[in-house]
Each structure stands twice: as structure tokens, then as C-alpha cells.
Amino acid sequence: MSFQDKTIYQIYPRSFRDSTGSGVGDLRGIIEKVPYIASLGVDMVWFNPFFVSPQRDNGYDIADYRAINPSLGTMEDFEELVAALGSHGVGVMLDMVLNHTSTQHEWFQRALAGEKEYQDFYYLRPAGPGGELPNNWVSKFGGNAWAPFTAQYAGMGITPEGAAENGFALNAAGPDAGNPDLYYLHLFDVTQADLNWHNPRVRQEMAAVVKFWLDKGVHGFRFDVINLIGKPQDLPSAPAGTDDRAMYTDGEAVVPFLRELAAASFGQDPHSITVGEMSSTSIEKCILYSNPDSRTLSMAFNFHHLKVDYLDGKKWTRTPFDFDALKSLLSEWGVGMQAGGGWNALFWNNHDQPRANNRFGDVVNFPVESATMLATTIHLMRGTPYVYMGEEIGMTDPDYTSIEEYRDVEAINAFEELVAGGMSREEAFATVHAKARDNSRTPMQWDASATAGFTSGTPWLRPTNQEHINVEAEEAGGRILPYYRKLIRLRKELPLIGYGTFAPYALDHPQVFAYVREYDGQRLLVLNNFYGTPTQVEVPVEFVGGRVLISNYDDAASPAQQAVSLRAYQSLAILI
Numbered sequence: 001m002s003f004q005d006k007t008i009y010q011i012y013p014r015s016f017r018d019s020t021g022s023g024v025g026d027l028r029g030i031i032e033k034v035p036y037i038a039s040l041g042v043d044m045v046w047f048n049p050f051f052v053s054p055q056r057d058n059g060y061d062i063a064d065y066r067a068i069n070p071s072l073g074t075m076e077d078f079e080e081l082v083a084a085l086g087s088h089g090v091g092v093m094l095d096m097v098l099n100h101t102s103t104q105h106e107w108f109q110r111a112l113a114g115e116k117e118y119q120d121f122y123y124l125r126p127a128g129p130g131g132e133l134p135n136n137w138v139s140k141f142g143g144n145a146w147a148p149f150t151a152q153y154a155g156m157g158i159t160p161e162g163a164a165e166n167g168f169a170l171n172a173a174g175p176d177a178g179n180p181d182l183y184y185l186h187l188f189d190v191t192q193a194d195l196n197w198h199n200p201r202v203r204q205e206m207a208a209v210v211k212f213w214l215d216k217g218v219h220g221f222r223f224d225v226i227n228l229i230g231k232p233q234d235l236p237s238a239p240a241g242t243d244d245r246a247m248y249t250d251g252e253a254v255v256p257f258l259r260e261l262a263a264a265s266f267g268q269d270p271h272s273i274t275v276g277e278m279s280s281t282s283i284e285k286c287i288l289y290s291n292p293d294s295r296t297l298s299m300a301f302n303f304h305h306l307k308v309d310y311l312d313g314k315k316w317t318r319t320p321f322d323f324d325a326l327k328s329l330l331s332e333w334g335v336g337m338q339a340g341g342g343w344n345a346l347f348w349n350n351h352d353q354p355r356a357n358n359r360f361g362d363v364v365n366f367p368v369e370s371a372t373m374l375a376t377t378i379h380l381m382r383g384t385p386y387v388y389m390g391e392e393i394g395m396t397d398p399d400y401t402s403i404e405e406y407r408d409v410e411a412i413n414a415f416e417e418l419v420a421g422g423m424s425r426e427e428a429f430a431t432v433h434a435k436a437r438d439n440s441r442t443p444m445q446w447d448a449s450a451t452a453g454f455t456s457g458t459p460w461l462r463p464t465n466q467e468h469i470n471v472e473a474e475e476a477g478g479r480i481l482p483y484y485r486k487l488i489r490l491r492k493e494l495p496l497i498g499y500g501t502f503a504p505y506a507l508d509h510p511q512v513f514a515y516v517r518e519y520d521g522q523r524l525l526v527l528n529n530f531y532g533t534p535t536q537v538e539v540p541v542e543f544v545g546g547r548v549l550i551s552n553y554d555d556a557a558s559p560a561q562q563a564v565s566l567r568a569y570q571s572l573a574i575l576i
């Protein structure tokens with residue numbers, strides 16, 4: 001299916017709308033809000049995982065790929081949701097977490113119970129002669145990436161009742177199950193065991209999972225950390241002083257594995273749209289992952305532009321964003337992917353990122369201008385834009401004041417590690433406050449009430465500024481929501497946005513990120529001022545007198561001369 005003119009909306013089901021008062025969002029809550037979703041004009045909704053899971057990583061730890069977590073709904077609810085969205089022409093994109101399973105998954109449990117066949121589903125390795133771990137890789141959620149292959153980590157505090165609520169039975173395997181001399185690999189949480197994709201049985205099972213959802217009328221798939229599935233079979237340690245991620249990311253096997261998966265599942269569906277989440281990747285690899293000739297995926301997410309506020313490449317640090325780096329990355333990826341026939345997924349926000357408004361905008365002085373400027377920047381580029389729930393109403397990071405308010409395993413581990421490493425509790429808190437994934441996971445703000453219209457119970461994460469940032473207020477006279485609707489509509493109306501070429505413009509401007517799109521005799525110049533102070537930019541003479549396609553300042557006029565003034569966080573797109 002063509003995806004050039006489409007826009008995808010992302011919903012974090014736990015946080016969209018709770019229909020039962022449990023404090024956690026659910027599928028029936030999403031069904032209630034289908035008219036709102038359709039009103040945005042989006043083509044497809046990507047849902048974060050709502051499969052059976054102990055929820056150690058909020059559903060990215062899957063215990064059953066083919067069933068809905070009962071606390072979020074039933075298969076009937078899911079089918080109703082697909083139909084309800086479908087009646088508005090909106091498709092469904094599911095999150096396929098195929099790099100790892102929960103240790104509560106039947107395969108891991110059967111491996112623990114001694115079934116060799118299932119032991120081959122995972123990376124089990126003996127300790128070294130002196131008891132050393134199999135290699136020096138570290139977990140992305142803190143600590144090392146190996147855990148003893150015994151049942152001790154499998155339950156991780158889950159009670160039988162908690163398990164039942166999430167749709168699985170806590171496995172009976174006793175504390176002696178498994179082999180204590182073996183370790184299993186987990187690049188994420190200790191309850192997320194990496195699958196051995198070199199085993200053809202694993203690849204067949206994964207294709208069968210995708211087929212199962214295709215048969216339910218699902219045409220969209222987002223593949224979680226999919227460039228980690230091609231680890232070298234000997235799992236080599238990183239040479240001293242080097243980044244271990246290089247050892248397991250973008251391995252040679254990723255492309256053949258993806259090609260096989262495509263051929264056996266979504267590749268047979270002419271309507272499928274697929275996107276791979278590519279952690280720490282390269283343009284070269286993403287071309288292979290998304291160029292139609294390589295028969296892999298439709299497009300790729302990369303995160304380089306969201307690391308420009310990392311000090312020395314480290315997430316748990318605080319520093320203002322580097323505008324030059326941001327511009328260069330957006331340009332290089334725009335140009336590089338185009339040159340290689342690849343396709344970018346365009347985004348600022350998702351469930352793993354703090355809100356972009358807090359990072360790259362000014363939520364105090366220019367909340368509307370900076371939110372709409374960021375939107376313009378992304379939506380008019382070459383690629384497919386993704387809107388993360390709440391972004392379209394200008395949601396921001398919550399104003400939490402204590403670490404107890406955070407829920408995410410990654411944030412909690414990071415706080416403890418920072419303090420253990422000698423950082424003061426205040427500084428560690430400030431760092432987590434700025435970087436936690438929970439920043440974007442707070443409930444969708446529907447109205448100004450205490451629970452933001454999200455739940456009649458106690459929300460699992462507390463909303464903070466819903467008094468002035470909420471859907472009701474935006475519908476009644478806000479400026480962000482209508483602006484998003486217009487951007488989404490323009491992509492459908494003007495083929496240049498979906499199909500045009502991309503070229504950066506005036507790359508050395510200190511405040512402006514600009515680019516030119518071109519298609520079928522038309523040209524579009526997009527100017528975005530990333531700062532709260534006015535500036536000027538010299539535009540090519542042809543654009544003088546051009547039509548204002550869109551601007552986040554209502555009175556923006558067609559340029560009367562080459563020197564164009566931009567106000568605080570102004571975006572201006574001129575069509576000729």
C-alpha cells in the first residue's frame with residue numbers, strides 16, 4: 001500500500017482511555033474515542049502491545065502473542081475496535097515484539113522445564129571457567145545482559161492473582177528449575193529473554209504470529225527493536241573500551257531474516273504497511289531495511305535526532321539540545337535515505353521519549369508556537385509522519401516531584417544507578433525527570449477534570465497540567481489540534497508532500513532549519529525558526545510572491561522580498 005500520503009497515529013493503550021475505572025486504559029476506552037481518532041484524518045493507528053504479559057515492561061514482555069491481556073480487553077473488543085476504526089477508513093498497526101519474549105512465555109517455561117527444543121529458542125550459554133559471564137554485553141535497562149537460567153527471575157514479584165489478571169498462570173516451575181550453570185541473554189529486562197533467530201523454528205513461529213494477526217484484518221505492523229534479531233551466533237564480547245551495542249546491532253543476518261519474515265507473512269499482503277524500530281542504526285542499513293528492492297519493510301524509525309540532548313551520547317544526562325547536530329541529522333537522513341531509495345518514519349514523540357515540546361520547544365513562553373513549529377518541520381518532510389497521542393494538543397512532560405511517581409522499570413533502575421554512582425539524589429531526580437519514558441506515558445488529557453477524563457478511578461500515572469492542556473479546550477478554540485488536522489490533510493491534498501524530493505536549504509543558519517521539496521513542477525520551501533527570538537532568512541528569489549501553504553502565525557504573508565522575517569518559533573511554508 002502506498003504510504004507516502006499517510007499519517008499514522010500512535011496510541012499507548014494503557015494511557016488513552018479507561019472504560020472500567022481500573023486506572024489503566026483499555027480497548028473499550030479506545031473504541032469510545034474512535035470518532036476523535038477519525039476526526040484527526042489519520043490513516044492508521046499503531047497500538048503499543050496489548051497482548052498477554054506480566055507488564056514488567058508494560059506489554060513489551062509478551063507471554064502470549066495471540067491473546068489480548070484481560071486487563072485491557074478481549075479478542076471481541078479487539079475485533080470491534082478494528083471494525084470501528086475500519087468504518088472510518090482507519091487501519092490498525094500492531095506492535096510485534098519479536099526480539100524477545102517474557103520469561104513467562106510458554107517457550108521459556110518449557111525450556112526451564114528441561115525441553116531441549118525450547119532451550120534452543122533462546123540464547124543459553126555456560127559461564128566461563130572462572131564463573132565469568134558468557135560475554136560483556138550490558139542490558140539496555142541497566143546491569144549486565146545475562147541472568148542465571150533458573151526460575152528465580154521468571155516471576156519477578158508476580159502473584160498468582162496478578163498473573164490471572166494479566167491472562168496467564170504463574171508457572172509452577174520451582175526455584176530449582178533450569179540449569180544454574182547456564183545463563184540466558186536479555187538485552188532488556190531480566191524477564192525479557194532474547195530469542196535465538198538463528199533457529200529456523202523461531203523464525204517460523206514468528207511468521208505464524210504475524211500471519212495470525214493478518215488473518216484478523218490487520219495490515220500494519222511495527223517491529224520492535226528489529227535490528228537486534230541478527231546477533232552473531234558466537235555472541236562475541238565487545239573489545240575493551242568499545243560500545244557493546246556494535247556487537248549485536250544491525251548484524252548481517254537482519255536483512256535475510258526480515259526478508260524471510262516478509263515472504264512468509266506480511267509480504268503476501270498488498271495492503272501491508274510495516275515499520276521497523278532500529279536502535280543505534282545507520283543510513284546505509286536503513287536503506288536496506290526499507291528500500292522496496294530489498295523486500296523487507298516499508299520504512300524505518302531511527303533515533304539519532306533524538307539524541308542531540310545527550311551528553312557524550314549518554315541518555316541519563318542533562319544538556320540543552322545541539323541545534324546544529326539536529327539539523328545535520330535531519331538533513332543527512334533526509335538526503336541519504338532518498339539517495340538510496342529508503343523511507344523514513346518521521347517523528348518527534350513516542351512512548352519511549354520525553355515530550356518533544358519540553359526538549360526542543362518552549363512550553364512556558366511559546367507552547368503553541370513551538371508545538372506547531374515542530375509539527376510543521378516533521379510533517380512536510382519526505383517520509384511518513386507519526387503523531388503520538390497527546391502531541392496534537394500540545395501535551396508536555398508531567399510535573400512530578402518525587403521518584404515514587406515514576407513507574408517505568410528503566411527510570412527506576414536509572415535513578416538507583418545514578419545515585420549508586422555518586423550523583424546526589426536531587427540531580428538524579430532532575431535527570432530522570434527530564435529523560436524518563438513515563439514523561440510521554442501519562443494519561444491522554446481529554447478534559448480539565450482531576451483525572452483528565454481518562455478514568456473514573458485513580459490513574460496509573462498522574463496527569464499534571466490538564467486544567468489548560470486538554471482535548472475539550474483544544475476543540476473549543478485551541479490552535480494546536482486544528483493545525484495538526486490541517487497538516488495531515490495537506491499531505492493528502494498536495495502530492496508534493498508525499499512524493500517530492502527533499503533538499504536542505506541554508507543549513508548554516510543559526511536558528512532556522514529549512515528545506516525545499518520539489519515535485520512535478522512545484523516547489524515548496526519550508527522555514528522553521530527553532531528559537532524564541534525573531535530572525536531573518538534569505539529565500540531564493542523565485543519564492544518571492546509565492547503562496548503561503550501553511551504557517552503557525554495566522555497573519556503570515558507571502559514574502560515581498562528575499563529577506564524574510566520569522567517570528568518566535570515561526571514556521572512558514574511557501575509554495576511556487
Ligand code: GLC
Pocket residue numbers: 057060061097188224225277351352
Ligand atoms: C522498544 C520499545 C520499548 C521497549 C523495548 C523492549 O524500544 O519501544 O518500549 O521497552 O523495545 O521491548
